[in-house]
Amino acid sequence: ILNVEQSPQSLHVQEGDSTNFTCSFPSSNFYALHWYRWETAKSPEALFVMTLNGDEKKKGRISATLNTKEGYSYLYIKGSQPEDSATYLCAQYNFNKFYFGSGTKLNVKP
């Protein structure tokens, strides 16, 4: 079992604020790191799949970076909007299995 940790557990920001959160994972035998966005009453949906050290991916106002040597990934949201409110999950993929962190719950107030 891989220990994937996310921080903070929850975050409350104002509309327009930029924010970021962290995913930590074991750096040995790294294969891939996934980010998912999970809105209330829906299913998780993939945001990014990252494999290479130094990788940086972007989708609109959301971006992510990856450091496989030290075992962390950051997710950034620029200019948060109320529709960004969701739980953001990261998962390490290894040997056919995904190990999820417990998520960061983001609440963006209008």
Added chain:
Amino acid sequence: NAGVTQTPKFQVLKTGQSMTLQCAQDMNHNSMYWYRQDPGMGLRLIYYSASEGTTDKGEVPNGYNVSRLNKREFSLRLESAAPSQTSVYFCAGKIVGIGTGELFFGEGSRLTVL
């Protein structure tokens, strides 16, 4: 395409009863997974099937059995339900061959064991 479909979406059981959660996908996924989601604990892997005909235990397999009936279907069975199995269950699928392929989730099944 329906994607990943789970049934039932809601179920209430009494302790000791049995039931099967069904999952079917039409996305040509090779690998399929069953997760449970509990408050503050994220998604925990119960069982997975890397390919048709194979199944393996995940992090929390006790009290569950699975069956990969064919490439499309992967069912999760609770033989004797316990209150600790009250949870939301998610089925997910992934295409193999692309090692970084993302997971596609079903809508979830909320199970309450009284």
